[in-house]
Amino acid sequence: MDGVLAEFEGAVLREFRARFPAEPRLELAERRGSAVREQYRSLREELAAKVASVYESPGFFLDLDPIPGALEAVQEMLHMKDTEVFICTSPLRKYEHCIVEKSHFIVEPVQGSPKEAKRRKEVKGVATGDFKPSWEAEAILCRVEKHLGPEFVERIILTRDKTVVAADLLFDDKDTIQGAEPNPSWEHILFTCCHDRHVQLPAWRRRLRSWADDWKAILESKRRQ
Numbered sequence: 001m002d003g004v005l006a007e008f009e010g011a012v013l014r015e016f017r018a019r020f021p022a023e024p025r026l027e028l029a030e031r032r033g034s035a036v037r038e039q040y041r042s043l044r045e046e047l048a049a050k051v052a053s054v055y056e057s058p059g060f061f062l063d064l065d066p067i068p069g070a071l072e073a074v075q076e077m078l079h080m081k082d083t084e085v086f087i088c089t090s091p092l093r094k095y096e097h098c099i100v101e102k103s104h105f106i107v108e109p110v111q112g113s114p115k116e117a118k119r120r121k122e123v124k125g126v127a128t129g130d131f132k133p134s135w136e137a138e139a140i141l142c143r144v145e146k147h148l149g150p151e152f153v154e155r156i157i158l159t160r161d162k163t164v165v166a167a168d169l170l171f172d173d174k175d176t177i178q179g180a181e182p183n184p185s186w187e188h189i190l191f192t193c194c195h196d197r198h199v200q201l202p203a204w205r206r207r208l209r210s211w212a213d214d215w216k217a218i219l220e221s222k223r224r225q
């Protein structure tokens, strides 16, 4: 989700700059590797905790903008014949707000009326406040169901290990995805993001440079295999 559907890196930089203006920071063009915390650590040890405090703040995930074209592409994919779309996302370890807020990200773009804006406020209040994740997460998922339909709730996969999920394609900005399964069923399409654009891929691996790039051709090529 982050780096493919939601603009994580830009938000981290913006918030880091606001909270720690005197500290050195990494502009997006300087980012390397999916672990933002580790690259900040390489600047200075204590910057790792500072940058982590930015994205571990309650409410951080609520303010992420969608990546241009992402929601339209996912909606289009959803309605394509013989195509099933799931959102496979890894919650941050030790961070209970993240799961609820990631669910909220899916709700937000489809809401419009004043009544829905009021509901959205209520959701934000719930997600940023003191809560018990079990029932709160359930409440958010009910809202996803209301706005996107019951099938969409079943299309969210929260896992720390994406290798055990079965699929034909996985669009992900993390250049190397490892886990318990050494031979995942999916082909990993590297989604270009500031931190991975310099990664040299072997000839057999494919990229999607943005959602304006030809993702349909990738789906079609997979169907022919």
Ligand SMILES: [Mg+2]
Binding pocket: 001, 002, 003, 004, 172, 173, 174
């Ligand atoms: Mg990601």
